[in-house]
Amino acid sequence: MSCKIGFIGLGIMGKPMSRNLLKAGHQLVVYDVVAAAVDEIAAAGAARGASSADVAARSDVLITMLPDGPDVEQAVLGPAGVLEGARPGAILIDMSSISPMVSQKVAAECAARGVEFLDAPVSGGEPKAVDGTLAIMVGGKQEVFDKAKDILAAMGSSVTLTGPVGAGNVTKLANQIIVACNIAAMGEALVLATKAGLDPEVVFNAIKGGLAGSTVLNAKAPMVISRNFKPGFRIRLHQKDLRNALLAGESLKVPLPITSLVQQMIITLMNEGKGDLDHSGIVNFLEAMAGIEVQKPAGASA
Ligand code: NAD
Numbered sequence: 001m002s003c004k005i006g007f008i009g010l011g012i013m014g015k016p017m018s019r020n021l022l023k024a025g026h027q028l029v030v031y032d033v034v035a036a037a038v039d040e041i042a043a044a045g046a047a048r049g050a051s052s053a054d055v056a057a058r059s060d061v062l063i064t065m066l067p068d069g070p071d072v073e074q075a076v077l078g079p080a081g082v083l084e085g086a087r088p089g090a091i092l093i094d095m096s097s098i099s100p101m102v103s104q105k106v107a108a109e110c111a112a113r114g115v116e117f118l119d120a121p122v123s124g125g126e127p128k129a130v131d132g133t134l135a136i137m138v139g140g141k142q143e144v145f146d147k148a149k150d151i152l153a154a155m156g157s158s159v160t161l162t163g164p165v166g167a168g169n170v171t172k173l174a175n176q177i178i179v180a181c182n183i184a185a186m187g188e189a190l191v192l193a194t195k196a197g198l199d200p201e202v203v204f205n206a207i208k209g210g211l212a213g214s215t216v217l218n219a220k221a222p223m224v225i226s227r228n229f230k231p232g233f234r235i236r237l238h239q240k241d242l243r244n245a246l247l248a249g250e251s252l253k254v255p256l257p258i259t260s261l262v263q264q265m266i267i268t269l270m271n272e273g274k275g276d277l278d279h280s281g282i283v284n285f286l287e288a289m290a291g292i293e294v295q296k297p298a299g300a301s302a
Contacts, residue, residue: 006059010037014065016129017155024154031055056085062092069102088114097121099244100166107165116144121172133157139167176241182216184262187283190294199300220280229277236275239266
């Protein structure tokens with residue numbers, strides 16, 4: 001089904017996701033507070049929107065891909081926001097990673113205007129956004145999900161309804177807890193091995209096929225060993241996700257002790273000006289404590 005789609009938020013993720021919607025044959029109208037981002041996607045075939053309200057007035061389905069909850073509230077509920085322009089019966093799909101409580105608040109405001117809402121955060125980062133192979137975790141009503149599924153499938157290879165509104169973001173927080181804690185555990189292990197005089201690459205190759213092996217280990221250990229911390233997924237965005245996880249934990253009375261420990265490491269790294277490194281840079285905190293960097297010993301073959 002081809003459909004008029006409004007896309008708001010053309011950053012690292014929003015740009016390739018909107019390009020994939022164009023490739024799938026959808027008509028797109030786009031908006032970002034950064035005009036150059038709008039120019040880029042307009043050059044690929046999208047129409048320009050003047051504001052979030054303007055995009056909403058011209059679309060059947062709206063997608064937002066913004067940094068955090070306050071940005072979503074601003075773009076949807078704020079002046080010249082989505083709800084000033086959206087038609088009753090429209091569907092708003094928020095694909096940002098935000099607090100599930102904010103998703104529920106925005107969904108209630110949408111419902112009061114006759115607008116349906118899904119929270120649909122993604123996992124996979126920029127490379128999978130480019131390939132259209134993101135994992136998309138959705139919260140909302142089954143009948144709204146059924147209408148939106150084909151559109152989401154143009155951006156992801158896995159699209160799963162995990163529960164009512166907010167469930168997509170709870171699932172994403174679970175994902176982010178596992179990723180952050182894995183990176184920290186990997187950091188402890190590689191620092192220990194390096195300080196013991198071992199080649200961390202040899203250690204990585206020895207363990208990656210066993211029970212300690214993981215997608216996180218395969219993606220991040222080579223980055224750390226080659227001292228490449230170019231983002232990928234920035235430390236400051238992971239800080240936001242862990243903060244949202246801790247807030248959800250507090251509201252549900254669920255202690256998250258390991259998550260809160262990794263959050264303290266991340267806050268320290270941000271104070272050191274490392275918030276824009278890739279989240280594999282969490283390892284830097286553990287390296288500083290041990291006074292050693294994870295890298296191949298001098299003279300080892302690269
Ligand atoms: P980004 O900062 O690159 O892009 C966000 C875009 O939103 C920017 O272009 C910004 O100008 C725009 N924006 C902000 N406020 C706006 C407003 N009120 N109206 C219109 N536009 C506005 O961020 P990103 O990396 O694309 O991430 C977007 C979301 O996806 C975040 O919630 C992030 O946690 C999540 N995410 C990112 C990755 C990744 O690897 N980058 C992976 C999975 C999920």
